[in-house]
């Protein structure tokens with residue numbers, strides 16, 4: 001399973017990339033608004049740090065303008081993937097961009113038919129938002145569970161990015177379902193590593209190692 005970081009924060013990206021397990025980054029206008037930096041410079045800096053695709057969202061609403069905006073985003077760096085919200089104009093733009101070899105991540109996906117249409121239009125990725133569905137008492141992971149067999153049935157190459165992740169169990173369940181990618185905030189990524197028994201175990205081993213060091217060099221009586 002590929003792990004993407006869902007942030008536009010350069011410090012978080014630098015740190016997570018140093019762990020050696022980051023395959024890409026997803027950004028959105030909300031995440032970019034939190035960084036006090038020129039948008040193009042920010043995306044360029046992110047792309048330089050990430051060894052994989054970086055999703056950059058389009059905010060235009062009509063297909064020709066979305067296509068132009070997408071092409072501008074792609075000029076920033078080779079690893080830019082354009083993120084387009086699912087809608088009719090977005091599908092038209094996706095089809096056009098697909099024909100020109102530009103990778104699209106269809107975002108704000110909340111239903112299986114939206115995912116199906118995005119795949120048919122040629123999206124490289126679809127992003128079902130599991131947390132936002134859970135937030136309204138729906139079942140976000142059930143959506144992922146529906147999308148995966150639909151894509152498998154017809155051998156779509158579109159990859160599923162499980163997005164809007166709120167906690168480690170979202171990642172575990174998504175992995176068990178065979179989702180291609182999980183994109184998660186830095187805080188959730190940290191939680192994937194942690195376990196209280198691991199911390200306790202390390203502490204005990206270090207204490208016991210001190211005893212081993214003290215006994216080393218002592219001659220048996």
Ligand code: E4P
Pocket residue numbers: 006026027028107127129131132163164165183
């Ligand atoms: C994904 O690409 C989105 O940027 C993100 O996962 C949205 O998450 P949120 O619902 O926590 O804003």
